[in-house]
Amino acid sequence: MRLGGADTTYGATGWSTASAPFAVGTPDADGDGIGDVWSVQANGSVRFHPGSRTALTGNGGQMIGPNSHWKTRIAVG
Numbered sequence: 001m002r003l004g005g006a007d008t009t010y011g012a013t014g015w016s017t018a019s020a021p022f023a024v025g026t027p028d029a030d031g032d033g034i035g036d037v038w039s040v041q042a043n044g045s046v047r048f049h050p051g052s053r054t055a056l057t058g059n060g061g062q063m064i065g066p067n068s069h070w071k072t073r074i075a076v077g
């Protein structure tokens with residue numbers, strides 16, 4: 001991630017490819033002016049992770065539940 005123009009660690013735990021195989025940063029999606037992250041979890045669910053100026057916290061919010069359709073998708077964004 002880029003914060004203040006430099007690459008830095010933004011979320012250090014829970015982001016292994018085994019637990020969150022796909023993740024993408026996007027422009028602000030919740031209106032707070034800070035870019036956000038969407039992920040597809042290993043169980044196929046899609047989660048929204050509100051961005052922050054310092055670090056991602058928590059597990060984000062589940063936007064789409066796990067089902068066989070999402071398990072076969074290869075990208076989000």
Ligand SMILES: [Ca+2]
Pocket residue numbers: 027028029030031032033034035036050051
């Ligand atoms: Ca945001």
